[in-house]
Amino acid sequence: MANNIMNWIDERFPLTSFVKHDLTDYPTPRNLSYWWNFGFLAGIVLVLQLITGIFLAMHYKADVAMSFDSIQHIMRDVNYGWLLRYMHATGASAFFFVIFTHMARTLYYGSYRAPRELLWWTGQGLLLLLMATAFMGYLLPWGQMSFWGATVITNLFKATPFIGDQVVIWLRGDYTVGDATLTRFFALHYLMPFVIVGAVVIHLVALHSVKSSNPSGIDLAAKDNIPFHPYFTIKDLYGLGIFLIVYSVFVFFMPNSLMEPANNIPANPMVTPNHIVPEWYFLPFYAILRSVPNMVGGVIAMGLSVMLFAFMPFLDRSRIPGGARYRPFYRLQFYLFLIDMVLLGWVGYVHPTDQTILIGQVATFVYFASFFFVPMISKMEESWLIKRGLPAEVMVLIDSEANEIAKKQLKKNQRNGVQS
Template sequence: MSFPWAQEYKPANAFTQWVDERLPLPRLVYNAVGAGYPVPRNLNYFWNFGILAGLCLGLQIVTGIILAMHYAANAGVAFDSVEHIMRDVNWGWMLRYAHANGASAFFVVIYIHIFRGFFYGSYKAPREMVWLLGVTIFLLMMATAFMGYVLPWGQMSFWGAKVITGLFGAIPLVGEPIQQWLLGGFAPDNAALNRFFSLHYLLPFVIAGVVILHIWALHIPGSSNPTGVEVKTESDTVPFYPYFVAKDGWAVGAFAFLYCLVLFFFPNALGHPDNYIPANPMSTPAHIVPEWYFWPFYAILRAFTADFFFIPAKLMGVLAMFSAILVWFFMPWLDRSPVRSGAYRPLYRKAFWILVVDALVLGYCGGAPAAEPYVMISQIASIYYFAHFLIIVPIISAIERPDPLPYSITEAVLGKDENVPLSASPTAPFPGTQHPNAHGHA
């Protein structure tokens, strides 16, 4: 984000100047996360989840590299190699638990980050590319997490791989060849385990590359903010360093406390006990479930129980499961409201909280057995999920009367400047809307 009042980088000493002239890395860091990057002064703690997501990615890459030094991607010894890590490698148990629980922490952070974007309209112009790259990161995360879940080669790993890769078999004509190509055979075995391990090791670095593009795209228009009002003057911003570095530091400390609490006291709370049983193709678990962060989409998959004319139920479930994420790509064009923030959109705000409840219901049903009443609840929740994005949001954006917006970010924080006339406000969304008072809608 470039503003005329942004500070120019001036090297502090001769050595830094010499480096910056030949490799402008100091200048890049200064403009990306230093005093040369102005950010809106009213960012709340929901904006800290971006840095937490980067922290989780770094944690997963570091622990994953060390674990790969001791893991054997062979169906005959994979389970034993994980036990070797847990029992014989110095601090291996902590590395393994840190990696497994780090995946859960990563998804918690990302889900909050995404739903913050839904509420505050972070997908709206001019930040569409930031949003599209963010959804791409989420898809890559899901692929990486699925392949990682297979690697311990326990019962849930094996049967999860069999069920999920079997979904591709529902695609007409090309489904079974694709499934066999993914597995390297007709069932999960050595070939599949080697492929999944290779891709699980590679994809985090692909994610890191897309994260760089995501941050690059963010720095062009600058960060959004809780009001949705764009930056107008220097008083609307503060330098990223030291103000938001300190705020991010507090969030990192709080995250580290909660993460270590789970890591050292409840390391298996989010896992499935059947994955401590070696994979057995001849023994099907009574209840096959993926990791908890897949449950909402798994519930959508299982919501289709009957064929629709010539379309098999399995195929409809697969299409719905992938569409549940792909629909996010179209949010910048489905929501046509001129107001970004849900804080000033009363109808949209109600629909958003219903969506949150709906997603939690889908998550609960996805982890429950495939029986009634969970299947029926999944069907109702799935209908509302797609209706929210494809019907409710477009209708609300067309008929909603938003609340008045503050004239500027500074006004939202400090109150209205009496020297600014009411006629100067360009943000009243409809004729006759009154400008907010000093304590109104900030």
């Protein structure tokens, strides 16, 4: 009976072949470390955000006179409304944590390199969509930080040549951030996640065409690939368990630790908070914005700081596999870049003083220099490594993989030869 139904479906829709191609037989390198769990986790967080968001929207009111109250209604009167809201608010931070880790893994292991450029760029597009969605969602509670954050960021569009002022008014729907801004941000905040789902499908199609990279950086021959199910379904579930424990600690025991106290004060256009800070995940980029004395320059620098990752496939000119694993200079650059990011985050958080502005400017310079010097360093590092001789394990791996692939090719040729 079940077989008959499956046959009936398969004649009309490629269900079995889809499950085979993308799940049960999907070849995955067996040497993936736990750093490869974060793509799956990002998908889970997206689903969590969608579900909690849809339920929150059933009780939320997008109206400047009501939105702050409606959040308190959710927190106090709606059954488990506090849980939905804390999950959603913590989920936003969790999303960025997972995505940043996912990106750091890609950078560390050089997963952006050929043939995975399009995979990396679709990911870059997803990052931009995520940032836009998070930014618009932050306005919805209509607290002081919501209002002033949106005011500062929409104001940046003044930097648009010739029509800057008009663009700002067009974005806000008013001369200041107001009811029109709130309702359109709500509409778009509800829409964007579904756009993200579509972009994730594209990201996955790209992934399933080029397959996962792996810590060695060499495309593995068939013997080192194992089916995604059950090996990676269970590994991902185990990782999900760990993730959910950490996430639940935040949701249940410290849900306010990632929220600004000022956002528990209703938005007031007449009172500017002592210092306006974005959520932690925007801090490094905000610090770059503030480090450039000129506004247009700051906006360009901030935009570039997010977009520069897309150029990594062109900037990295080394042919040594495995990303930072076998490349001491690239590894050093990677860690320096991480430290620089944390430093920028700190500069973005504190009240600006002459000292922190200077630190911020140096850190911004280091940020861009890290990208700028990748081509030179990667090329020099490559010739140095080849001259010095690569580690024996890499050579063995490269050789064995090359043999394996050559043998396979030979077999295929022979078979084809016999047939024809």
